[in-house]
Amino acid sequence: MSLAGCSTGEKAASTENGEVKAAGSEDTLIIARLSDAESLDQQFMSTINAASVTHGKIYEGLVGRDRNAELQPLLAESWEQLDDKTWEFKLRQDVKFHDGTDFTAEAVKATFDRLLDPEVGSPRAGVLSMVEEVKIIDDFTVQFLLSEPYSPLLSILASHESGIISPKAIEEFGGDDIQEPSGTGPFVFESWTPGQVIILNRNEDYWGTLAKVGRVEFKVVPEETTRTAMVETGEAHIAEPLSIAQFDAVNASQNSKVYQSEGFGTEYITFNVEKAPFNDVRVRQAVSHAIEMDAIRKGVYNNVGGEANSLLGPKVFGYHEGLETYEYNLSEAKRLLAEAGYSDGLEIKLSTMDNKERISLAEVVQSQLKGIGIKVTIEVMEYGTFVESTHSGDTEMFIISWRNATGDADYNQYNLMHSSSIGASGNTSFYSNSEVDGLIEEARKEADSEKRIELYAKAQEIEMEEAVYIPIRVIENVAAMSKDVSGFEISPSGYLEINNVSIK
Template sequence: MNAIRGGRSLFLVMLVLFLITGCSTNKDVSTKETGKKTASKEGGTLVIARLSDAENLDQQFMSTINAASVTHRKVYEGLVGRDKNAEIQPLLAEKWEQVNDTTWEFKLRKGVKFHDGTDFNANAVKATFDRLLDPKVASPRAVVFKMVKEVKVIDDYTVQFILSEPFSPLLSILASHEGGIISPKTIEKYGKNIIKEPNGTGPFVFESWTPGQEIVLTKNKNYWGEKAKVDKVVFKVVPEETTRISMLETGEAQIAEPLSVPMMDTVAASQAVDVYRSEGYGTEYIGFNVQKKPFNDERVRKAIAHAVEMDSILKGVYNNVGKKANSLLGSKVFGYNPDMKAYEYNLNEAKKLLAEAGYPNGFEVTLKTMDSKERVNMAEVLQSQLKGIGVKLKIQVLEYGTFVDQANKGDTEMFILSWRNATGDADYNQYNLFHTNSQGGAGNTFFYSNKEADRLIEAARSEKDQEKRKELYAQSQQLEMKEAVYIPVRVIENLAAVSKDVKGFSISPSGYLELNDVSIK
């Protein structure tokens, strides 16, 4: 079996190299224009070859941007959204105001219909958030709207969000995928079960999902806003990267994502394909389950942090793509603390801490990661580095969905993961990743709990003064670093391989694929 798989991979690499003719230097298609200008045309099918399938298509149950990218701003839309400069803009709400500390009022857009023909109105907004917040539904994303006490219908096109406490980043959460408005008929059909046929107001209509194979969306010809330029979008699940890239070369697909760092040079040399790069809000990190031995001891976590030589990982694994992280907030996120310091490489200190914790000869532990090239490469480098302090690292590589499921359940000791901040606000990072209420599927896969961290995070949520919010987040980040809950690796760069026939494609800083303006030559 291994021999067959290896032979197939070698053949695919040779195929890619054969198909690529000519040579060029590395290019960033986010900043360059290619020579001749050929007019783009509307219509056609956009095929996106992806590493992994969505875990589900219900944004109230999604735990990954990978899944949200399929439906957010395509099938589902929120009351507000972000433009290309990441600024909050009207979407299904035309305007809004904060009436007082705990009341926000939204005036809704008229004349909008869901894909099933149902009118979009205040009752639809209320039905969506009532479902999200219903304890019987048990949505893992309910935690991000925990402060919403009631969505109150004022009239057909006016709603108020009544909060239990002041919450400054409300608009940023409403602009993320969790804020997508669902057709009341779909809510009635599925109730507390996961929605298998998403039904929103967006520029694309859900057509079909064959799990493990493909998801198909078609153009919404009755869309209230500017209509999509392509007729159909097909998200194909293609686990092998060489296959994804060869599909672009042969015209079977137009976008392949994610693109790994090792494959960047190959793609950059192509006459048919470009490398897309943009800095994201998210970060990649090494995490510990702080409730599991030996990582329930802070000294052990600090020892591991001191034993990791991050510069060699960034250079050797990532070819310095994505700058070194000093926390789990990307530098573009509101609340980022530039003064944060990660643990320095110091083997003597690492050995000393292990001995103090009762592990003078080290220990054996399992590190889990998803099946991506960089993550596996990083795991192998960590395995080599940690031998220096007597830690024997067993690497377990899992299919993406399985890995996420195990991390959410706490079936981990040590893991490599990333968090793609969906809102650009530190709250989305701090509350989801570190608050006690978020343990498990909501994001806190460290299973970390600290009353002082909870207090700081909650205070920052309710603080109106933005400079004071930044200071509170600086304090919470310092506390999390002091307790070595994680080891920051790098700020994520969004990478994709894109056919030169495609125009208008981008990936938002949050990591969502932006397809509404895409056209194909």
């Protein structure tokens, strides 16, 4: 996070050449995006796409990450682990929420009490289910009392689920989706016109270094050629995501260029393992053997994004370097199908969001599976509809990604593979395995890093043996960016970082 460690309290915003812009200047950064946020409430949103609008902009956490993804103080000045189940945080004393409320220990407690309240029903509550109580010691000291040791606690507190919400907003909206977000961050919410635009303004009373732009507009522009044309003509400064097919055109432009950075997460194909025919592991294994991933990475993605062997990118703690994926073997695929009772083939539905690469990927998979007698019907959905469909279990086989907001394997494994996360919490494969659950739970408690790595390795080996998913590639964050823009980044987690953006 570019905001981490910005504790100087400076109120001037410096440009690249050293000039200082007046705090009230209204430079507007326009970001053209494929799809709208499904929520502006960080305790209810389920995608990095939505979190990118609020995380590190409207909301901030007790801790954050610097440009090297290292944990740094943010709203907490310091912390100490008092014992296996007690963490103490000393809070900043110079911070106010956007609505004028003072940031104190009471706000921290109110935020996490709401997140963990079963009556509120936040789909993100599971990531901090081990927190028994947030205890106020004094106005600027809180303790997290855990039911069991939890090694990745700081990584979760740095992710969007843990953004601190104004007590006034909590009082106003209660357990309902917060429509007018109020945090402590460098940008203040102005308005949201669903399906069109979200507008933020610079927080002139921000406790840290002021943002360099005065206003940000997140515009929803579903058509990619329109998004990239907006950057070319100056109607937008950033367009994302960017398909690989557009790389050459963007780079050839006089006014735009391609932004690229490696992510924590992966893109993959998965199955609803509760639904026939994919409730039979042999069918999932057959499909895994029939897909030639090297050809897909080259033909569909032009080798953008690294080779993946699991749900974890190589930069994530817990990555299993030696994990072997299914070899391309049509004979074995046909044998497994016949053993499962489908010697004459079968028909399936492959679902995807309306993204060019994913549609191309679906078409290649359709062609490849034809070779083992599987007829594939491709279902293309608008992004929001696709998310709802995967959460509700209305899909059979689908293409999806998980960006990993924390850089720790727990975020992938607990959200995507633990049985308690089935549905909107992330386990859209509807996968349940008691041994895997136990390994994930044990890894959460384990303080020894090497032992944690061993536990995650075993869990990933079982998941691969049961063919829960087919890894496609390590995600690379890409966008079209105006040559007039500097300071823009996309974090390994996939969050858009705009606090240091300046426009010529």
